[in-house]
Amino acid sequence: MSIRKLIATGCVIAAAAVSAQSTFAGDKLRIATEGAYAPFNMVNSEGQLVGFDVEIANALCVEMKADCDVVAQDWDGIIPGLRARKYDAIVASMSITKERLRVVDFSEKYYSNVLAFVGPKGADMGVTKAALKGKTIGAQRATIAGQTLEDVYGDTVNVKLYDTQDNAYLDMSSGRLDGLLSDKFPAYDWLKSTEGKKFEFKGADIDINDKIGIAVRKGDKLKGKLDKAIKAIVANGKYAEINAKYFPFSIY
Template sequence: MKIRKLFTAAALITGTLLSAQSAFAGDKIRIATEGAYAPFNMVDASGNLIGFDVDIANALCAQMKADCEIVAQDWDGIIPGLRAKKYDAIIASMSITEERLRVVDFSDKYYSNLLAFVTADGSNIETTKEGLKGKTVGAQRATIAGQYLEDNLGDVVNVKLYDTQDNAYLDLKSGRLDALLSDKLPAYDWLETDEGKGFAFTGEAIDIKDQIGIAVRKGDDLKGKFSEAIKAIVADGTYEKINAKYFPFSIY
C-alpha cells in the first residue's frame, strides 16, 4: 500500500532544512496523517480521524507511554509540515523511498505494499504495456503508483493524476478512466464497498518491494523509539488485532 506515496523533488526540498529536535520535550507528540486514504486514514461522520494508521499510531503511543495528538494534513504538504515542526511524525501510509530519505528519517516498516490495476468488470483490458497502449490510466498524484505510471507507461498511456484517491475512484466509476493503478490494500478496501461494485483487480500485482514507515525529522530519536514500539506491538499481538479489524490477511 503511501504502501505508498512518492513526492516530487520540488515538494521535498521546499523550505529551509531545519535542525532536528526530539519530540519528547514535554512528553507530547504531534502526529500527522492525511485523512483521505481509506481504510488507512479517513474522517468519520463526526469529524474524527480513524483508520489503520490512526489505530497503529494510538497503539504505538500507548506502548511508548507518550501523550499524542493526531492531526490531519493534506498529502502534498505533509513532509514540508514535518520539517517546519508543525508536528513531530507522519503516520500516513508513507513509502520509504531514497528521495524521501534525503530529507526525513523513517522508522522500521509497519506494513508492506504492492501496486495493482483496477478496471471495470468485463473490460477485458490487459495490463501489459502493449495492452494499455492508448488507454487513459489514473493514479493519485505524488504517490508510488503515480510515479510508476509516469516512469514505466507514460510513453504509451494517457496518465491522469488526482489530488486524492477518492477523486481517482470517481473518475474510474464515471468511465473517464480505463484503469486505475493503486496501492493494492486501499483498492482492496474500496472494492469491498458498494462504491466498488462492478470493478475488480486486473492482471498481476506489481511487487515494488515497497515498505511503509513513520517519517520523523532528520536526527530525531523518535525514529528509534517508534521502531522499538512497532516491534513490541507485533510481539504482543496488538498489531495482529488491528490488522484483523481491516484485512482478513496479514499486511505486515
Template sequence: MQKYKNILLAAAATLAFGTSAVAADKLKIGTEGAYPPFNLIDASGQVVGFDVDIAQALCAKMKTECEVVTSDWDGIIPALNAKKFDFLVASMSITEERQQAVDFTEPYYTNKLQFIAPKGSDFKTDKTSLKGKVIGAQRATIAGTWLEDNLDGVVDIKLYDTQENAYLDLSSSRLDGVLADTFVNWEWLKSDAGKDFEFKGDPVFDNDKIGIAVRKGDPLREKLNAALKEIVADGTYKQINDKYFPFSIY
C-alpha cells in the same frame, strides 16, 4: 515587597516551565485522513483507520499522549519538517527521494501496486495493450511515480490530489483504469462505488515498504522502532491487522 514580587515571578516562571514540559510530552501524529481503510475521517468527524490505531498503540507503548492531525498529502512532509507534527503515520512508502527529506522507521507493513478497471473490460496490463488508455493515480505516491517511470508516453496519466478523486473519475468513465496500493483498492472494491470494478493483472510492484516518518536525526525514530517491536511481539499489531483485513499485511 520586592522579595514578594520576586517570589511571584519565580512561581510564574516555574508554572510556565511546567506547562511547556507537559505540552512537549504530547506528540502530534500527522496523517492524511483520506486513504481508507488506513486513515479516514468518519461520520462523527473523528480520524480513524489502521494507521491511527497503530499510531495510538505505539504511543501507548511509549507512555506518551498523542494527538492525530490531518494534512493534505502533497504538503505532509513539508509540514512535518515545519514541526506541525512530530511523526507521520500515513501509509507512506519508503523511497530514496523521501529519505533525503525525512528518516523512516522499520516498515510497519508491506503493500503492492495493482491496476483496477471495470469488470469484464478488455484491460490487460502489458504495454502494448495499455497504449492510449487513460490511467489515474494519486499524485506524489509510489503509484504515480511508477506510472511516470514506466508508462510515460504509453498511457495518458492523470494524477489526483486524493485517491478518492481518482476513484470518482474511474466510476464516471473518465478513466480506463486506476493504479493504486492493492489494499486500498481492495477496500474500495468492497464498497458500493467499487462493486462494478475488479483487479486486473498481477501486481506490478510487490515490495512497497511502508514506514513511519520523522524529521532527520530525530531520536524519536528509535523509540518508535522499539514500540513497533513490542506491539508485534505482544499481539497488539495482529489485533489491529485483523480488525481491518482478513489476511496479514505485516
C-alpha cells in the same frame, strides 16, 4: 483567612501550571496523517480521524507511553509540514523511498505495500505496457503508484494524476478512466463499496518492494523509540489484532 486562601489557591494554580507544562514538555507528540486514504486513514461521519494508520499510531503511543495528538494534513504538503515542525511524525501509509530519505528519516516498516491495476468488471483488460497503450489510467499524485505509472507506463499511457485517491475513484466510477493504478489494500476496501462493486483487480499484484514507514525529521531521536514500539506491538499481538479488523490477510 482570605490571604491564606489566596496563597493556597495560588499554590494550586502554580502546581497545576507546572504539571501541565511538564506533560506538555514531556512526551506530547503531534502525528500527521492524511485522512483521505481509506481504510488506512480517513475521516468518519463525526469528523474524527480513523483507520489502520490512526490505530497503529495510537497503539505505538500507548507502547511509548506518549501523549499523542493525531492531526490531518493534505498529502502534498505533508513532508514540508514535518520539516516546518508543525508535527513530529507522519503515520500516513508513506512509502520509504530514496527521494524521501534525502529529506526525512523513516522508522522500520509497519506494513508492506503492493500495487495493482483496477478496471471495470468483465472488461478484458491486459496490464502489460502494450495492452495499456493509449488507455487513460489514473493514480494519486505524489505516490508510488503515481510515479510507477509515470516512469514505467508514462510514454504510452495517458496518465492522469489526482490530488486524492477519492477523486481518482470518483473519476473511475464516472467512466473518465479506463483504469487505475493503486496501492492494493485501499483499493481492496473501495472494491467492497457500492461504487466500487462494478470494478475488480486486473492482472497480478505488482510487488515494487514498497515498505511503509513512519517519517520523522532527519536525526530525530523519535526514530529509535518508534522502531522499538513497532517491534513491541508486532510481538505482543496488538498489531495482528488491528490488522484483522481491516484485512483478512497479514499486511506486515
